[in-house]
Every structure is written in C-alpha cells, then in structure tokens.
Amino acid sequence: MSRGPRKSVTEPTRGYRVFQGVNGVILTLVVIVTLYPFVNIIARSFSGERQIRAGEVTLWPKGFNLTTYKIVFEDDAFWRSYGNTVLYTVVSTVIAMTLTTIYAYVLSKRELRGRGLLIGIAVFTMFFSGGLIPNYVLITSLGLKNSVWAIALPNAISVFNLLVMKAFFENMPKDLEEAAQIDGLSTYGILWRIVLPLSKAVIATMVLFYSVSFWNSWFSAFLYMDRTELMPVTVYLRNLIAGATTGSNSGAGLDQLSQAAANIQSVTIVLTALPILAVYPFVQRYFVSGVMLGAVKG
Amino acid sequence: MTTSAMTGTPPLSAPVQDPLPPLRPPSGKRPWRQALRRDWQLYSLAVLPILFFLVFRYLPMIGNVIAFRRFEPGGSILGEDWVGLRYVEMFLNDPAFWQVFRNTLWIGFLTLLFCFPVPIVLALLLNEVRRTSLKRFVQSVSYLPHFLSIVIVAGITMQMLASDGPVNHALAAFGQDPIRFIQEPEWFRTIYVGSEVWQTAGWGTILYLAALSTIDDDLYEAARIDGANRWQQTWHVTLPGIRPTMMTLLILNVGTFLAVGFEKIMLLYNPLTYPTADVISTYLYRTGIESNSFSYAAAIGLFEAVIGLVLITSANQMSRKTVGTSLW
Numbered sequence: 001m002s003r004g005p006r007k008s009v010t011e012p013t014r015g016y017r018v019f020q021g022v023n024g025v026i027l028t029l030v031v032i033v034t035l036y037p038f039v040n041i042i043a044r045s046f047s048g049e050r051q052i053r054a055g056e057v058t059l060w061p062k063g064f065n066l067t068t069y070k071i072v073f074e075d076d077a078f079w080r081s082y083g084n085t086v087l088y089t090v091v092s093t094v095i096a097m098t099l100t101t102i103y104a105y106v107l108s109k110r111e112l113r114g115r116g117l118l119i120g121i122a123v124f125t126m127f128f129s130g131g132l133i134p135n136y137v138l139i140t141s142l143g144l145k146n147s148v149w150a151i152a153l154p155n156a157i158s159v160f161n162l163l164v165m166k167a168f169f170e171n172m173p174k175d176l177e178e179a180a181q182i183d184g185l186s187t188y189g190i191l192w193r194i195v196l197p198l199s200k201a202v203i204a205t206m207v208l209f210y211s212v213s214f215w216n217s218w219f220s221a222f223l224y225m226d227r228t229e230l231m232p233v234t235v236y237l238r239n240l241i242a243g244a245t246t247g248s249n250s251g252a253g254l255d256q257l258s259q260a261a262a263n264i265q266s267v268t269i270v271l272t273a274l275p276i277l278a279v280y281p282f283v284q285r286y287f288v289s290g291v292m293l294g295a296v297k298g
Numbered sequence: 299m300t301t302s303a304m305t306g307t308p309p310l311s312a313p314v315q316d317p318l319p320p321l322r323p324p325s326g327k328r329p330w331r332q333a334l335r336r337d338w339q340l341y342s343l344a345v346l347p348i349l350f351f352l353v354f355r356y357l358p359m360i361g362n363v364i365a366f367r368r369f370e371p372g373g374s375i376l377g378e379d380w381v382g383l384r385y386v387e388m389f390l391n392d393p394a395f396w397q398v399f400r401n402t403l404w405i406g407f408l409t410l411l412f413c414f415p416v417p418i419v420l421a422l423l424l425n426e427v428r429r430t431s432l433k434r435f436v437q438s439v440s441y442l443p444h445f446l447s448i449v450i451v452a453g454i455t456m457q458m459l460a461s462d463g464p465v466n467h468a469l470a471a472f473g474q475d476p477i478r479f480i481q482e483p484e485w486f487r488t489i490y491v492g493s494e495v496w497q498t499a500g501w502g503t504i505l506y507l508a509a510l511s512t513i514d515d516d517l518y519e520a521a522r523i524d525g526a527n528r529w530q531q532t533w534h535v536t537l538p539g540i541r542p543t544m545m546t547l548l549i550l551n552v553g554t555f556l557a558v559g560f561e562k563i564m565l566l567y568n569p570l571t572y573p574t575a576d577v578i579s580t581y582l583y584r585t586g587i588e589s590n591s592f593s594y595a596a597a598i599g600l601f602e603a604v605i606g607l608v609l610i611t612s613a614n615q616m617s618r619k620t621v622g623t624s625l626w
Binding site for chain 2: 013016023100121137212288
C-alpha cells in the first residue's frame, strides 16, 4: 500500500517494468476468471434453449427471451421458498444479534470476575464441536424439526462475530458509561441508551455478517426441514441442481418445460444471488473492516 | 490471534500458563460474593448466551457418548446402555471407512496445497500494483465469490462444466471430445479444489494485505541501501513481515484438514464419483442420518473431531517452537 513513493527514489529496472506488465496481465486474468461464470450465468438466464445448447452464449444473451423468468415467477414453490428464506433470515438475525451483542458487552468488561472463563466457554467451541450426529439427535429430540428454531437457535452466536463485537466494545471510551452510572442508570440502561447508539457501525456490520450467512445457508434447513413447503430458496435450488424436483408445477406446455430444463437453474441462481449482488458494492467495505477488527483483536 | 515472541515465553511453561501470580491489581480479583452483588446485572445478561453454549455446543459434545452406547431413535439423546468400543472397532474394520479416510486425506492435502498459498501470491501481486483504483477494483471483484451461497457456487460450477457448458465448448473448439466432468471420479478432486480456490482466494488476501500495509517503509529503504533488488526485498523484507499471518492461517488450515468442505462435497458429488469424492463427513452423514446408524456415525465423527483437535494443537505447538507464532 505504502510502497508507491519508493519508485521515485530508484529508477525501475527493465526487469521490474516487465514484471509490472506481467502482473497486470495476471490480475486481469484473475478478474476475468472470477467474473466470467457470473456473467455467463446471467446471459444464459435470458437466452434461448437452442442457443445455449449450441454454445453461442458467452457474455451476452443470445435468442433473448423472458420465458424462463416467467416460468419461475409463476411457480408457487419458488415464491414460497423465497419467502421462507426471508423469514428465516430475519428471525435468525434478530436472535443472533441480541445474543451476540449482550454477550460481547459482558465480555468487554475487563474487570468482571470470571471473564476469562466466560470467554473460554465461547472460544473453545471454535476448535472442538460436537459434530453432525449429536447435533442432529439433539435438535430432533428437542422437537425443533420443521421449525425456524432449528435454523435460528443452533447458530445464534458465531464466536468470530462475538470477538469482533467484544473488541469494538473494549475500544469504546469509558467516560460516558461511567457518567451514566453515576447518574444512576442501570447496566441494562447503559447498554441500551449509551452503548448501542454509539455502536451503530459495528451493529450494521454484524447484521450484514449474520444476514448474509443466514441467507446463504442451506444445510441446517436441508437437515431439519422435512416438508417441501418449509424449504428456503437455497434448498429449492439444491434440489433443482440435484434433479430432485422438476421445479415447475405451473402446468406449462412441453416446449416451455424443455426450455425450463435447460436454464431454469440459471434463473434460480440469478434470483437467489440477486439480493447479495445488489447490496454487495455498497457494503463490501463494512465486511472488510469487520474482518480486520476481528483478526487484529481476536 | 495473538503473536507471542519467542523471547518472551519460557520454554517449559506449555501445560500451565499462569503468568505472574503475585502482582494482582487491586480491582482484579474481588471475592465472588462482592462481584455478584456489584455486577449481577452483567451476569444476568450472560445467562442466555451461556445457555446457548451449553445446550447447542457443549451438550452435543457430551452427546458423543452415543459413540460408546446403544442408541435408539426417539430414546435418550445420551443412548441406552454401554457397548464399549464396539462401534469404534466396527469402523476401524470397515474397508469403506478406510476408503473415505484416504479420500479425505487426499482432498485435505490438495486443499492445503492450493488454497493456502494462492491468497499469499495474490496478495503479493496486489501489493505491487501502483494504481490504487485498479487495486481496489481487483480486490472487490475477487472478494465477491466469498459472499455467495455455497449452493450457488456449486450450481455455477456444474453449469460451467455441464456437457453444454462453456468449458466443454472451449474443449470442442480445440477439437476435443466433451468430458462429463461431474460424472467422472478422476475429475472430482480437480473440480473441488478449483472451485474452492475460485471461491476463497480473493477473500483470503485480506489479512495478508493488512499485514503487508504494516511493514515499515524504512526496512525497504535499508534493504535497498544494502543493494537488495526487488526480488531480494520481497524475500527478505516482505515475506518475513507477513510470516505471523501466514503461520496463524497455516495452523488454522491444518486444524481443519480433515473437516474438508463437507457442504460443497455434498452438493458436488454423486454416486458415480463416490470412489474419489466420498469423505469422512459425507460418509457419516449417509450412514448416520440416511441409514439411521447414529452410534456408528457418531463414533466416526468423534474420531474426526479428536484428530482435528490433535492436529491443531500440534501445529500450534510446532509453530510456537519454530517461529514463535501461536494461536494460544
């Protein structure tokens, strides 16, 4: 980052200029390799069946049509699963934010007796976990199957996020809290009225972390949701990919169905990724700063 | 992640870490009763989170005892009665287990071999870019796959490799016959590692770029005065500067060696590719949850978790001894 100014001190050698050229080519390739699959999938989602089969679709739709979008939009199962994803994401994020925030606040109090133990309880779970089977047995016997709680509760605290928030609270100036304490505010009052309003940045970052990970998650739902009407859109997509469902019960004609078979996956991929892609350019820097905070302090 | 310099830690303090007991700050250790009376509101806030950890993290750890007990679905989550090491012997004598064990080692090894160094190289290349706007752009693009659901990544991977996908069309352009990538066992490892690199390489550069930005410019200045060329500067200044980050991430990578990307394999594999794709975690998923052999699968899961813990502990110890970087 800060290596720019050095160039003026010594003349760049010929070898270094060659390196810069090669470096530019490599990084351009990185960008192309990263972006091409996205662009291609988007182009396919708008393309005709015949053109896809013939391999004509690269960066731009060929045989432009909205048939597949229409089929997907008319499919109740798709909308139901999309709605489920929204519901699961909101409920899970609210619970996760509540538990993570209050625990991070407690852990940020350096003078608290037993703090080391409270941190240890959390950190140990980063390195050792019960594993798939005992978790499955637990969730099943708690009767959480086929409910949003099977997704929300077992994932309520991500220890990484917890450490990020703890680091943030630790770095907050203590004067305001002390003043509020003298004014007779309870711990709950201090957290709610003083600390949280000053923590909007980290709260926004954490909400993003959690909601993106809940939006993207599929395996909990795949394990614990037996009924198709409870699937989130990621499991709907997974079943499409695995060929487990036809994806369409809209009574479309045969032509439409063969069209669908070819690129209904592309359309579903685009629609599932859409919310993430739409907010990504604006929120990317929050993610980066959140990870930095966690890495430096965690 | 803490980095303790080798000089600071006495070599024999490994098992018990109790630094400087006599000097306790006056506010540090107050009696429990006093602490409870003063901070009960803080402790009350901790109740729900602790309940979460006990029920959803520690109870499943204890639940692993079903690896040594007879378990009946619908019965107690801790099983019915002791059967000793029956299930452990069972999987140790199961050729199918050793097949998936070998597959896991292979995939874990290849993942480590590619997914660990690629972000370092990419970060070093990005670090040499002089135009900030260009650097930002490459970073933003390369982080993107990290934010997408693994289902989407798997879906994209399969579309790219489908018989009518871009890769096969490119092969056709060179006169090659189409390859049924997703059905061929010999292609699975390549596909898995490739998609893993595609998804993680960009995001993996973040910590390295942060470490690179903290390297003091004076060090480069001094190296240049000593006559070091660019390559020597990279070798003697840049790489040592990011070594703690490299070691930390290497330890973490080694710790998750056996826990290869279970979800991605679940999405990408199929019965045709089981010979190379089936790993410990997918095997225990199928035996445990699809075939209801909970105890047998729990025994395998416990085996995997213990090895993971041993791996990360030894990697941590080794790193502490050799380069002075450790997680704890």
